[in-house]
Amino acid sequence: MTLKNRIKSVSTMRVSMNTKRLLTLFFVLHCSIFMSGCGVYSFTGTNLSPDIKTFSVLNFTMGTAGGPSDLPQRLTEELKEYFQRNTSLLSQPGGGDLVLEGSITGYDVLAAAPTANDQAGLNRLNVTVQVRYTNAKDETKNFDQSFTYYADFPQDQTLNQNEARLLPTIRENLVQQIFNKSAADW
Helix, strand or coil: CCHHHHHHHHHHHHHHHHHHHHHHHHHHHHHHHHHHCCCCCCCCCCCCCCCCCEEEECCCEECCCCCCCCHHHHHHHHHHHHHHHHCCCEECCCCCCEEEEEEEEEEEEEEEEECCCCCEEEEEEEEEEEEEEEECCCHHHCEEEEEEEEEEEECCCCHHHHHHHHHHHHHHHHHHHHHHHHCCCC
């Protein structure tokens, strides 16, 4: 390769690198302007006003017979953790801009999937939570609503054999339902 061709090749590489840098900068700036122009949005799907800074999850209570005694405490803690992971809000013990409180109102084992001889093919653990949500910045978002989730287990097994396996899934789904209704406004 001649000296003239080498110089031409080096200058082409410089132009190419400068062009790449400019295009990358343009893309980053364009995306940030585009996303900020769309209003309040978060990658977790929350729909919270920017003036909301804090949240409080008051201790849930057990309002029904049955179920493990630590169920309300676990639900409370998992709800706090979910909000902390999926929003930029700060947790407060009480008096937050958003306040969640509630009670477990149902803990039932029901027959599911009946068979031909009137026996249950599956049993269903059904957990219901009554939640009161208060948004101090926008009272139109407040609600008092019941959330339910269930998990099935074989009819030839007892609840005690399955409870430890089923409850994490039930709590996780209840937390997601509550979060979606309160923070994502679904």
